[in-house]
Amino acid sequence: MENNCSTESIAKAVREYAGVRRKHAIGEIIHCLKLDSDDVLVSFGEDAALIKNNDDGILLAADGIWSMLMEADPYWAGFCSVLVNVHDIAAMGGRPLAMVDILSIQNEKVCHEVLRGMADASKKFNVPVVGGHLHPDSEFSAIDVAIMGIVKIEDAIFSHTAKASDRVIAAIDLNGRIHPSCALNWDSATLRSAQEVRDQINVMQKFGAKHLLTAGKDISNPGVIGTLGMLLESSEAGAEIELSKIPRPDLFSLGITFSQWVRMYPGMGFIVTAKEENVAEVISMFNNVGITASEIGVVNDTRHLSIKYNDKESSVFDLRKEGIMGLFD
Amino acid sequence: MENNCSTESIAKAVREYAGVRRKHAIGEIIHCLKLDSDDVLVSFGEDAALIKNNDDGILLAADGIWSMLMEADPYWAGFCSVLVNVHDIAAMGGRPLAMVDILSIQNEKVCHEVLRGMADASKKFNVPVVGGHLHPDSEFSAIDVAIMGIVKIEDAIFSHTAKASDRVIAAIDLNGRIHPSCALNWDSATLRSAQEVRDQINVMQKFGAKHLLTAGKDISNPGVIGTLGMLLESSEAGAEIELSKIPRPDLFSLGITFSQWVRMYPGMGFIVTAKEENVAEVISMFNNVGITASEIGVVNDTRHLSIKYNDKESSVFDLRKEGIMGLFD
Incomplete structure (x- = not known):
């Protein structure tokens, strides 16, 4: 060193x-939104929330990409939007099953590159994007992804x-x-x-x-x-x-x-x-x-x-x- | 009339x-992102994707709020961000279990109002927000939500x-x-x-x-x-x-x-x-x-x-x- x-x-x-x-701003959000529910085993402060579904656990997480990265390299931003979400499920000991994306498009070329990066990462990790929402006439470019996975409740990390x-x-x-x-x-x-x-x-x-x-x-x-x-x-x-x-x-x-x-x-x-x-x-x-x-x-x-x-x-x-x-x- | x-x-x-x-731009996204997977029973073109988990079905959807609405009334935008997602799961015949939000904040007052709207709708429909991602230093204000629900595969609409x-x-x-x-x-x-x-x-x-x-x-x-x-x-x-x-x-x-x-x-x-x-x-x-x-x-x-x-x-x-x-x- x-x-x-x-x-x-x-x-x-x-x-x-x-x-x-x-x-740091996460704390205020938790304070506003936290709602007690018997189905929710863990939520804020974890990489993914764990929700009880009979004896199974379902994991749900969302992650977005810094606008800085989106501007610097839209392909890499798209790739990372998948990568960070797959990490969130893996960190909980879970198997990632599917993702949804929310895409705000300002410029068609940027959009195409973001999609290319997402598609490559989705194939590489074998986690499909199964839907999402598109803001086609946005004044900014942004990509956010949410992911769902499964884990046995007793095996969750x-x-x-x-x-x-x-x-x-x-x-x-x-x-x-x-x-x-x-x-x-x-x-x-x-x-x-x-x-x-x-x-x-x-x-x-x-x-x-x-x-x-x-x-x-x-x-x-x-x-x-x-x-x-x-x-x-x-x-x-x-x-x-x-x-x-x-x-x-x-x-x-x-x-x-x-x-x-x-x-x-x-x-x-x-x-x-x-x-x-x-x-x-x-x-x-x-x-x-x-x-x-x-x-x-x-x-x-x-x-x-x-x-x-x-x-x-x-x-x-x-x-x-x-x-x-x-x-x- | x-x-x-x-x-x-x-x-x-x-x-x-x-x-x-x-x-209309949804078509291009499907073309780029669609990845065949045995677990995914339906995806694009439906209100939510249906993913097979053993004999159960897990529903996953995402929906965002027009920036127009966000500017006009952030409380109502927050309320609607939950409402539209709950609709997506209901439309499939499913029970909504949990949501994650992705929040881009430009202005603290707007953020507070959005969160208040989300929290009110989350309580009203009894669907908790269990996590998400925050862009705390965004140049724009945006709210997107993803939702997970369950449905028996044979009962899905x-x-x-x-x-x-x-x-x-x-x-x-x-x-x-x-x-x-x-x-x-x-x-x-x-x-x-x-x-x-x-x-x-x-x-x-x-x-x-x-x-x-x-x-x-x-x-x-x-x-x-x-x-x-x-x-x-x-x-x-x-x-x-x-x-x-x-x-x-x-x-x-x-x-x-x-x-x-x-x-x-x-x-x-x-x-x-x-x-x-x-x-x-x-x-x-x-x-x-x-x-x-x-x-x-x-x-x-x-x-x-x-x-x-x-x-x-x-x-x-x-x-x-x-x-x-x-x-x-």
């Missing part, structure tokens, strides 16, 4: 990163269930590239075959079925540390992690800093927690599908996320004072 | 109405299954008002109690369970005639209907023309088809939940939608030449 990697500078970079800060002394595992497919259109996207999915990405999505279902994890979340816009912060907020827990253990490609040859790396959105990446006795099996199963995984730290009950490097330690989030999503504010 | 109601002027008004015309000689029934809750913020919204839902609107949504599930309909669709932006056109396009059929039989409130005292009425989006309205022997029971069940229903015509195999009034007849859509959604173009 580069010498200018101080825990304080990394903590600040993560804390102030837009990918993290922009999660949650964000809110990490407990003190659980081990934190970061898992990222390092076989990738900085996406040419977006310096904060680590693209691995387009470089992998359809079978490879499906196996990677599948591994989370296997963890669920074998009950190997105590919690899990896909690494999204807030990056690896920000995503762990969200998992800890949902779990009302804290953690201490060692920066040097976070899986990383050769940053020197890529020409990026560690601070950039930890804010990246990986094409396939998960933060999971597991009991100590299951860590080796989890890491080995990730490795078997081409995902590099390492134990990076331990969950505790401080409600602080602290990062360590070279005997220095800094607090990234004090979740007692302020949540990332504002779940409990 | 007013004297200036010629079949030709009505046909033209419906055909040229933006609510109808803007459906489709758009594509109307057959020649089936009767066409139009069903609209006439106990309403022209919404003060939108002259083309016939609002009945806010005037009804929670129990009343839930019973109205439920009646479609009863039709499904009793197998009383051959096809059905909720009346959406294209209005009563435009929606019938979409049903016929999906069914590759035609129909002849009598304008005077379309349920209508006292248009004179409302100060609107018949041509405006048939382009309205009703708060609760369905176009369904049924075998002749089931028409009376269907109409009576609609009436029992406060929805006025009438037999307005007959399905045929001409692939023309024709309207009749006072011995005059005009063709609204020639679905052999051009579809409304471009499903088969």
Whole structure:
């Protein structure tokens, strides 16, 4: 790692990163919309909601694409709109079944590229788009996707269930590239075959079925540390992690800093927690599908996320004072 | 009905109405995105997709709100974002279980009003919003919702299954008002109690369970005639209907023309088809939940939608030449 990697500078970079800060308004939405229902087992704060349907579980999630990305590369925006939604279902240990899209079109060429990206990702992950809504005369271009999946209720993986002394595992497919259109996207999915990405999505279902994890979340816009912060907020827990253990490609040859790396959105990446006795099996199963995984730290009950490097330690989030999503504010 | 109601002027008004015309780009999207999957029983061209999950059916749909409405009345836009999605599941004979929302916020006050409208409708219909995605720093305000529901596969109601000689029934809750913020919204839902609107949504599930309909669709932006056109396009059929039989409130005292009425989006309205022997029971069940229903015509195999009034007849859509959604173009 580069010498200018101080825990304080990394903590600040993560804390102030837009990918993290922009999660905060979620709290107000939850406050307005939350409606108690016996069918809804989990909802806000999880990657997907889990709804009880007799003895089965149905997962439902939605994710949108930053307008920035839409402007920079509509094909990649379309591809990502599928990718991020498939991640949401995988993170819950579920099997993605179908998606719907909501497309706002300002310009026909942009629309065509977005659709091409969506179609390619839909084929690659074998998750069909089955309908949606079109705003054909929009003053802006936007693409949002919602996804439905299934999971056995007892096998579902949650964000809110990490407990003190659980081990934190970061898992990222390092076989990738900085996406040419977006310096904060680590693209691995387009470089992998359809079978490879499906196996990677599948591994989370296997963890669920074998009950190997105590919690899990896909690494999204807030990056690896920000995503762990969200998992800890949902779990009302804290953690201490060692920066040097976070899986990383050769940053020197890529020409990026560690601070950039930890804010990246990986094409396939998960933060999971597991009991100590299951860590080796989890890491080995990730490795078997081409995902590099390492134990990076331990969950505790401080409600602080602290990062360590070279005997220095800094607090990234004090979740007692302020949540990332504002779940409990 | 007013004297200036010629079949030709009505046909033209419906055909040229933006609510109808803007459906046309759907065809290109289907062409790009359609992916064959054994799990997907129906998809594009239906109000919701039906996905097989063992012996159960899961319904998935998405609907967005015109930006026009968002600007005119964000509370009503939020309310409608739930309403239109609940309609989509009801139209399939399904039970709506949960929704996710995608919210783009430009202005906090607008956001607050949208959320208030969504929350009120979510409570009224007892369908929870369980998650979603937020674009907190958008340059525009937009609200889109996706919904998931369940239905027994053998009880599902489709758009594509109307057959020649089936009767066409139009069903609209006439106990309403022209919404003060939108002259083309016939609002009945806010005037009804929670129990009343839930019973109205439920009646479609009863039709499904009793197998009383051959096809059905909720009346959406294209209005009563435009929606019938979409049903016929999906069914590759035609129909002849009598304008005077379309349920209508006292248009004179409302100060609107018949041509405006048939382009309205009703708060609760369905176009369904049924075998002749089931028409009376269907109409009576609609009436029992406060929805006025009438037999307005007959399905045929001409692939023309024709309207009749006072011995005059005009063709609204020639679905052999051009579809409304471009499903088969």
